Amino acid sequence: MEDYNWNPWHGCHKVSPGCQHCYVYRGDARYQRDSTVVRRTESFNLPLRKKRDGSWRIPAGSMVWTCFTSDFLVADADDWRDAAWEMMRRRSDLNFLFITKRVERLPASLPADWGSGYANVCICCTIENQQMADQRLPIFREIPAHWKGIACEPLLEALDLRPYLGAWVRALIAGGESGPQARICDFDWVLSLRQQCMAAGVPFRFKQTGALLRKDGRIYHIERRLQHAQARKANIDFQPAENTDRKDGGDGRNA
Ligand code: SF4
Numbered sequence: 243m244e245d246y247n248w249n250p251w252h253g254c255h256k257v258s259p260g261c262q263h264c265y266v267y268r269g270d271a272r273y274q275r276d277s278t279v280v281r282r283t284e285s286f287n288l289p290l291r292k293k294r295d296g297s298w299r300i301p302a303g304s305m306v307w308t309c310f311t312s313d314f315l316v317a318d319a320d321d322w323r324d325a326a327w328e329m330m331r332r333r334s335d336l337n338f339l340f341i342t343k344r345v346e347r348l349p350a351s352l353p354a355d356w357g358s359g360y361a362n363v364c365i366c367c368t369i370e371n372q373q374m375a376d377q378r379l380p381i382f383r384e385i386p387a388h389w390k391g392i393a394c395e396p397l398l399e400a401l402d403l404r405p406y407l408g409a410w411v412r413a414l415i416a417g418g419e420s421g422p423q424a425r426i427c428d429f430d431w432v433l434s435l436r437q438q439c440m441a442a443g444v445p446f447r448f449k450q451t452g453a454l455l456r457k458d459g460r461i462y463h464i465e466r467r468l469q470h471a472q473a474r475k476a477n478i479d480f481q482p483a484e485n486t487d488r489k490d491g492g493d494g495r496n497a
Contacts, residue, residue, distance in 0.1 A: 243301070243303045243304050243305070244301070244304055245304065245305045245306075245307060246288075246300050246304050246305070246306045246307070247306075247307050247310060248285065248288050248289060248300075248306045248307070248308050248309070248338075249283055249285060249308075249309060249310060249311045249312065250282065250283060250285070250286045250288075250308075250309060250319075250322065250326050251280055251281060251282050251283060251286070251309065251311075251312050251316075251318075251319045251322060252266075252280070252281055252283050252311045252312055253266070253270075253276075253277050253278060253279050253280035253281060253311075253312055253316075253318070254266055254277060254278075254280065254311075254312045254313050254316050255278055255280075255316065255318075257313075257343050257344065258343055258370065258374050259370055259371060259374070259398060260343065260368060260369075260370030260371075260374070260395075260396055260398065261343070262423075262425075263396075263419060263421050263423050263424065263425075264277070265420070265421065266311050266312070268421055269311075280312060280316055280318035280319060282319075282322055283311075286322070286325075286326075287325075287329065288300065289306065289329045289330070289332075289333045289336060290329055290332065290333070298333075300333070300336060302335035302336065303335065303336070303337075304336050304337070305336075305337045305339065306336050306337065306338045306339070307339060308330075308338045308339060308340040309340045309341075310341070313341075313342050313343055313344055314326075314340040314341075314342055315342045315344035315345075315347040315348060315351055316344065317347070320351070323351055324353065327352075327353040328353070330360060330362065330363055331353070331355070331360060333362070334360070334361070334362050335362075336362060337362050337363075337364065338362060338363050338364065339363075339364040339365075339366065340363075340364075340365060340366070341366040341367075341368055341393055342365065342366070342367060342368065343367075343368050343374075343378075345367045345378050345381050345382045345385065346377075346378070346381050348365070348381075348382075348385050349381075349385060356386070357386070358386045358387075358388070359386050359387040359388035359389075360388060361388050362388075363387070363388060363389075364387075364388070364389040364390070364391065364412075365382075365385075365387050365389070365390055365391070366390070366391040366392065366393050367379065367382040367390070367391075367392055367393070368392075368393045368394075368395060369392060369393070369394055369401070370394070370395070370396055370397065370398045371398045371399050371401070372399065372400075372401055372402065375401055375403060375406070379392070379403070379406040380406070383406060383408075383410055389412050390410060390411060390412060391411065391412050391413040391414065391415070392411055392413075392414045392415075393414075393415050393417075394414065394415065394416045394417070394435060395415065395416065395417040395418075395419075395449065396417065396418055396419030396420075396424075396425065396427065396452060397416050397417065397418060397427050397431055397432065397435075397452075398419075398425060398427075399431065400428070400430070400431045400434055401431065401434070401435060402438075403435065403438050404438055404441070404442070407438055407439065407441075407442035407444050408442055408444075409443070411442070411444045412444075412445070413444070413445045413446075413447065414435065414439050414444050414445070414446050414447070415446075415447045415448075415449045416431075416432050416435050416436075416446070416447070416448055416449065417448070417449040417450040417451070417452060417473070418450065418451050418452015418453065418454065418455055418469070419452045419453065419454075420450070420452055420453050420466055420469060421453065422453075424452055424453035424454050425454070426452075426454045426455070426456050426461060427451065427452045427454065427455055427456070428455075428456045428457075429455060429456065429457040429458075429476075432448055432476075432478070433478065436448070436478050436480055439480055440480050443482045444482075445479075445480060445481050445482060446478075446479060446480040447479045447480075448473045448474075448476055448478050448479060449470065449473055450469040450470045450472075450473045451464050451469045451472045451473050451476075452464070452469060453465075453466070453469070455472075
């Protein structure tokens with residue numbers, strides 16, 4: 243089944259160190275667009291669009307990467323979010339996944355009928371350093387959701403996530419930073435996360451190396467097109483025997 247991107251709004255505000263070289267800002271800069279202006283996009287109602295023959299534009303069973311040119315929980319979108327939740331509720335035949343750096347806004351942003359979470363909505367919390375982990379994960383852990391994951395991306399330092407990891411974390415991904423001003427990702431930080439995931443029985447994926455990877459004291463410059471492949475080559479992903487989830491926190495983008 244194909245994957246789809248759904249960006250109901252575009253633009254964001256930087257909230258933490260991981261945002262420093264945000265790819266949304268990089269992309270907008272090429273067109274002299276102001277990324278801090280958050281606007282509804284023309285594909286706002288994409289999940290409900292139909293083809294001429296009456297079938298859904300996004301077919302049942304698809305994975306829909308949601309809001310990757312903004313943050314789903316950015317305050318500027320508060321007036322539009324209920325309609326977005328409603329589309330997710332109506333398209334219960336699709337799987338939606340969004341990544342956020344604003345989990346503290348999630349409890350007040352959930353729809354009235356959320357309950358223990360919509361079965362087709364996956365939420366990923368991004369953390370990039372220990373401070374953000376200590377701020378965001380205690381909040382995220384308590385929020386009801388059908389599927390929750392953690393994205394350590396761009397990974398900016400060694401993290402101790404042992405106080406937080408447990409069965410509630412359905413997947414953890416790690417990755418470096420891309421772009422011309424990328425900060426270094428150290429392979430030892432990645433291996434440490436892997437070790438912590440293995441100890442806690444949490445699926446782990448090294449998604450991409452980033453542009454600068456330090457390994458055994460040497461810094462490797464890795465072209466964008468090779469960053470995912472190089473991470474795969476490391477062959478360090480971990481999957482507990484009974485877990486077959488495929489959700490993984492996106493395809494190289496950060497939010
Ligand atoms: S899109 Fe994500 S990385 Fe970019 S500014 Fe917003 S929260 Fe930060």
